Amino acid sequence: MLIAIAYRNLWRNRRRTLLTLSAMVVSSSLLILALGVFSGMLEDMLASATEQYHGHLVVSKSGYQDNHDLYATIRDEKLPVMLENRPEVVAASPRLRAYGLLSGRDISRPAELLGIDPEREEKVTTLMAHLVAGRPLPSAAGNGALIGSGLARRLGVGPGDQLVFVTGAADGSIGNDLLRVTGIFSTGDSGHDNGLVLVGLPWLQQLLVLPGQVHEIAMRVNDPMAAAGIADRLAAELPPGLDVFDWGDLLPEMREAVASFDVSRMIVVLILYAATGLGILNTFFMAVMERTREFGILMAIGMRPRTVRAMVLLETLQLGLLALLLGGAIGLLMTWLMQRFGIDLSGQITPVTYAGGTILPRLHAAFDPVNVWMPCGLLLVVCMVAGYLPARRAAKLQPVAAIREE
């Protein structure tokens, strides 16, 4: 009966309750949407930083990620298959890396050549999905090369043109060979677009005189946010001399960006809910003040102060639950719409590279359960905190004084 009384009391002043409810619903639903868009932006950044180049996890010789030593190679050709057999690993791609001078028609530029198995690499990164001219690197790549759009422009080359690459080989000789441009990619990340070339793994192994050897094995995992945990487990199982790095190790600035997102998410929630909380506090103080005499009567006929307090708190709880249901549903719907359709801003802004990732010119949401339960849960907490003071006031009333109130 107390629940029914609280519910009916809630709707005594329908207009005031609806106004407070709408403020709570609007703030919570917009918050869910805004956090979804934040997550979408972060997902884009993370995807561009990891899935375009590094992968979520990388296995390499100890020290290789610090100095990119040509001789720090992995000779175990079965390792990629072993890694792929782990349930949390989606795919693994062996890579060999070389730095040298790449020449086009009359111009030379320093470049990073990444030797890959195209079939495996496209399961780990999306580099080859950003093709803007030509065709993808075939499985038997031969001397074919995919070149970044900025580098191609500077060298003045296009699909079908020849390139010469010169570098130091592992046997101490000067390795040089011809490459033919099969396609041009553009990721939006200036570092990759201006300096990276993808070539066939056997071609580069031959050029560097490192047969059957790779510098690293990049991996894609089911849940990028769980990469650190997987790396810890994997580290214990790897042969000695090999290290495993998660994307946070390779891109510490991106890890900081994710951590700062968690903090800024909490700050945004608190600021918005502080304002909402004041609205709720005002509503319930008004409601309690208006019913002072009634509370006096209830206590006179035997209602305990704690029951009076519980009744007012039940009213705030019901309002909070109603706002939570409506706000959560509307917020989820808006997030879903933004996830499905998004808003293309490429006409207004260009991609921005930040913390090793690229913020794409679009508004796009990503679904993360935390973005729903945290605003909803906090809304309920704010509601109960805001309702506590009026409830306490009601419970502390003296029946005689309260009954005298007009």
Added chain:
Amino acid sequence: MSLIQLDKVCKTYRTGNLEVPAVVDFTATIEAGEFTVLAGPSGSGKTTLLNLIGCLDQPSSGQVVLDGRNVATTPTRKLADFRLRHIGFIFQSYNLIPVLTALENAEFTLMLRGVPQQQRHQRVRELFALLGLEGLENRRPNDLSGGQQQRVAIARAIAAEPAVVLADEPTANLDSRASRELLELMHRLNREQRTTFVFSSHDPQVVDMARRVISLHDGRLADDRRREP
């Protein structure tokens, strides 16, 4: 032992630096089954005395003993339970809970006492039949006349069969016909169910029907008369 014992009761209110005596050295006893009126002009201390008897207030000095319990020495938090189990209240302005129906208002004290719903409904329906409220069970207070609201308030006050029903000027807001009907009803409850009633009133109709009239003047006992039934 008397149901209500008031021994040299004083109640003083403080307004700023001023002390206002509302009840002064009041001594009286009320037995179970009495139909008593506290009479007197406005400001004579009737409501204060009723509040003291009803454990809504505590005396500045003296003793108020109700059903064997000294109100002055009972902790405030225990007084709510004591009121719930021993006292029924009828207020001047009916004071029903506007969001509850007539039936829910009447069963409210039973609900607070934890009586199961089926028993509550049965008890309230019996009372509604007795009080002429049949058919009004699902109406909200706003949809009832003043007389009907006061009958619902009576049902609420007596539903839990308290030791005493305290009524603060219960006919003040009613017309003379409704007042008479209400008084006859309470008289009947007193006669048939032995419910103890203590009123505060300066309404001559109420005073005429009482079997005992305690007159107050400036917070002091001015007269205490009993009439034959």
